[in-house]
Amino acid sequence: MPANVLAVLTAPDVGGRTSEPFRFVDPDGAVLQVRDLAATRGDGVFETMGVGAGRAQAVDAHLARLARSAAMLELPEPDEAAWRAATVAVAERLAEHAEAFVKLVYTRGVEGTGRPTGWVLGSPSPDHAAARTTGIDVVVLDRGLAHDSAAELPWLLQGAKTLSYAVNMAALREAKRRGADDALFVSSDGFLLEGPTSNLLLRRGDRLLTPATSLGILAGTTQAEAFEFGRAQGLTVAYEVLTREALDEADALWLLSSVRNAAPVRAVDGVARPVDAEFTARLNAHLLARRA
Ligand code: PLP
Numbered sequence: 140m141p142a143n144v145l146a147v148l149t150a151p152d153v154g155g156r157t158s159e160p161f162r163f164v165d166p167d168g169a170v171l172q173v174r175d176l177a178a179t180r181g182d183g184v185f186e187t188m189g190v191g192a193g194r195a196q197a198v199d200a201h202l203a204r205l206a207r208s209a210a211m212l213e214l215p216e217p218d219e220a221a222w223r224a225a226t227v228a229v230a231e232r233l234a235e236h237a238e239a240f241v242k243l244v245y246t247r248g249v250e251g252t253g254r255p256t257g258w259v260l261g262s263p264s265p266d267h268a269a270a271r272t273t274g275i276d277v278v279v280l281d282r283g284l285a286h287d288s289a290a291e292l293p294w295l296l297q298g299a300k301t302l303s304y305a306v307n308m309a310a311l312r313e314a315k316r317r318g319a320d321d322a323l324f325v326s327s328d329g330f331l332l333e334g335p336t337s338n339l340l341l342r343r344g345d346r347l348l349t350p351a352t353s354l355g356i357l358a359g360t361t362q363a364e365a366f367e368f369g370r371a372q373g374l375t376v377a378y379e380v381l382t383r384e385a386l387d388e389a390d391a392l393w394l395l396s397s398v399r400n401a402a403p404v405r406a407v408d409g410v411a412r413p414v415d416a417e418f419t420a421r422l423n424a425h426l427l428a429r430r431a
Pocket of ligand 1: 187333334335336337338356357358359360361362395396397398
């Protein structure tokens with residue numbers, strides 16, 4: 140069974156379209172040049188999507204977001220057909236794994252060349268069973284920006300999925316230091332945002348809620364699918380501007396992300412929260428069965 144599968148895009152942007160859109164290469168070999176702006180500046184964007192038995196999930200939504208993130212960074216428009224072909228081919232090579240994931244990375248390229256770099260790396264997924272059932276402990280961390288700053292400060296690239304995730308990783312380490320599993324960012328003025336690698340979902344009565352993307356958070360593909368699922372169950376769904384108190388008022392909370400899917404939150408800052416095991420199990424079954 141292959142552990143990692145790597146495809147390098149021949150020309151990841153529309154300007155360089157070729158007949159051979161990608162080639163498989165040794166994932167342990169030397170592929171990335173040290174002067175690539177991904178390595179020196181974290182200057183690029185990425186996507187991570189789940190793969191179930193060799194089929195990549197929510198490909199359309201992820202490719203659309205890759206293009207949106209690229210536009211926010213003023214990168215050349217990605218060649219959607221090339222990325223799709225590479226993604227599908229890498230996912231197929233992981234067919235023996237019940238759950239795997241692919242990571243698409245699109246960078247500004249080797250400094251001075253003006254040519255972007257792109258690759259798709261596939262790997263088997265870690266076991267997320269405990270997070271999906273028992274749940275996760277979460278701490279609330281201040282992201283240090285006002286909830287309405289995204290439109291005024293576009294150079295901060297809020298809402299783009301950039302390669303500059305050192306801050307997000309530091310937030311996860313801080314959560315671990317505090318004895319928790321994950322973090323939830325709030326704005327400096329007390330509004331709920333997102334996790335370092337996830338979106339927040341709340342259920343209040345028969346309503347499913349998530350913080351509005353106008354708050355400078357990533358538009359989650361898993362969250363969008365959870366809303367579809369909720370609607371089909373007869374729930375009302377809404378994007379809202381929510382304060383920290385909404386966490387205490389919720390009947391159930393989840394952090395949502397591709398690959399881990401729905402992780403119920405069983406405690407916030409050490410205070411126990413109710414877990415809806417039955418709804419969570421059905422939501423995760425739905426998310427695992429996602430198609431392109
Ligand atoms: N928010 C951030 C900051 C993320 O990094 C991610 C995913 O990694 C998400 C939200 C969830 O997005 P998705 O459900 O599309 O994986």
